[in-house]
Amino acid sequence: MTRILIVEDDLSVMDTTQRWLTLEGFEVFTCNDPLRAVTQIRDEGIDVVLSDVKMPQLSGLELLQHINQLDPELPMILMTGHGDIAMAVEAMAQGAYYFIEKPFEPEHLTQVIKRACNKREMALENQRLRNQLAHLSGIDSRLIGCSAVIEKLRKKILVLAGFDASVVIHGDTGTGKELVACCLHDYSTRCEQPFVAINCGAVPENLLESELFGHEKGAFTGADQTRIGKLEFASNGTLFLDEVESMPMNFQVKLLRALQENSIERVGSNKSISINPRVICATKVDLKKLADEGKFRLDLYYRLKVAELYLPSLSARPDDIALLFQHFLKLACCQYQVDQVDPTMEELILLSTREWPGNIRELKNLAQQFSIANNACETPLCDLLTPEAALEGDYKLPSGNPLNNLLIQVGRFEEHLLRMAMKEQLGSIKNVMQALGVSRRTLNLKMQRYNIRRNDYL
Structure with a gap:
């Protein structure tokens, strides 16, 4: 429930305003001494301050200065008489959210407070x-997200990193397959050795053997010097084969033999060279289905698929989108040396509810665009998400009111379930985890998001 603090030395105005806002569903606190109001703001977790401008102990402008020191993002609404307009305008220039002139319509005050609450929610x-x-920190700082599917993926990566086995990573374009491969390498015993990546679809077929096996000087036209191949260079390290499904069939048998024998022969040489790479592959198609269709060697498939990882699409993890966007936005602002402008709550909701065919790569690109466009010409994020509507000037967020958005409703239902579980389990974290089937980390994050305090249920 939104917490409102009324700071007013006129007790009749304070009492009337309190009764109205309570009927409107707010939790209302009152204070007739602005000097005590600052302490009350800190102790009660106030969301919006509604204050008179002229008070004997402290003016509204002076109270604003104290609030800015305590919490610069806390919205303050000033109630002013006709003679106090100049002071109210000055207060708004210094960061006050709004001023409302006495006498005011209660319905108008309610609307102003609701807008201030939206601002506060966005800032928090x-x-x-x-x-x-x-x-x-650690793998959490590389594979960012708090959703259950990402927590499970991180745990599985750390487990597989400890085994010196081949891994096939499945995932759509832009889901972070190479990043996962890097994590498998960096948290393994091979982390001090090279991580060597090659995109099988980007290398021409006639050069693939030379790229992977290497070649001797004079092996073919243009081979002016001996070159070590990626299999040899990745020995004792990790070889990452991206888009492995693109590898030509006639080369697959050569790769299979090299992996089975742990040895290669450079192009133009008959000398065997021992190798010991860990092979990690990435694919965006079903390799088993491809093998059944005769488009991928089944024996190579079984040699590569000792373990598997499946990466979710970005749309399948909406809880992580806002966090990822903030991460990429921070990186982009540092890269381009511009000030970071945070998206609004409505824009965060829009990010979490749209489709992402390009997955994480598309989200990262959007953050880079936003960091430049917003600083260059204050382009809102909505215009980048829907450029056609932006050109026509008629863009509207889904359903008109973000409070009616499905994500908001789901969040309210989630909060309700958490609070009910905390009440039924008498604040027992362990029992709530079992009842809801969530991890300790997920429960902690949800409790922080909805400001749920365990001590309230003990």
Whole structure:
């Protein structure tokens, strides 16, 4: 429930305003001493401050200065008489959210407070995302996300990293297959040795053997010197074969033999060279189905597929999108040396509910565009997401009101379930985890998001 603090020395105005806002569903606190109001703001977790401008102990402008020191993002609404307009305008220039002239219509005040609450919610969400990013470390700082599917993926990567076995990574374009391969290498015993990547679809067929096996000087026209191949260079390290499904059939048998014998012969040489790479492959198609159709060697498939990892699409992990966008936005602003402008709550909702055919790569590209476009000409994120509507000037967020958005409704239902579980389990974290089937990390993140305090249920 939104917490409102009324700071007013006129007790009749304070009482009337309190009763109205309580009927509107707000949790209302009152204070007739602005000096005590600052302490109350800190202790009660206030979301919006509604203050008179002229008070004997402290003016509204002076109270604003105290609030800015305590919490610069806290919206403050000033109630002013006719003679106080100049002071109210000055206060807004210094960061006040709004001023409303006495006497005011209660319905108008309610609308202003609701808009201020949306601003507060946006500021808290962006701050939460920044704090979450700042505290990430290890694999959490590389595979970013708090969804259950990403937590499970991180655990499986750490387990597989400890085994010196071949891995096939399945995932659509842009889901981060090479990043996962790097994590498998970096958290393995081979981490001090080279990680060597090659895109099988990007190398011409007549050069693939030379790229992987190497060649001797004079082996073919243009071979002016001996060159070590990637299999040899990755020996004792990791070889990453991206788009392995693109590898020509006639070369697959050569690769299979090299992996089975742990030896190669450079092009133009008869000398066997021992190799010991760990092979990690990535594919965006079903290799087994491809093998059944005769388009991929079945024996090579079984040699490569000792373990498998399946990467989710970005649309399948909507809870991670806002966090990932903040991460990429921060990187882009540092890269282009521009100020970071956080997206609004409505824009974060839009990011989480749209489709992402390009997955993480598309989201990263959008963050880079936004960092430049917003600083260059204050282009809102909505215009980048729907450029056609932006040109026509008639863009609207889905359903008109973001509070009616499906994501908001799902969030409210999720919060309700969490609070009910905390109440039924008397605040027992272990029992709530079992009842809801979530990990400790996920539960902690959800409790932080919805400001659920365990002590309230003990």
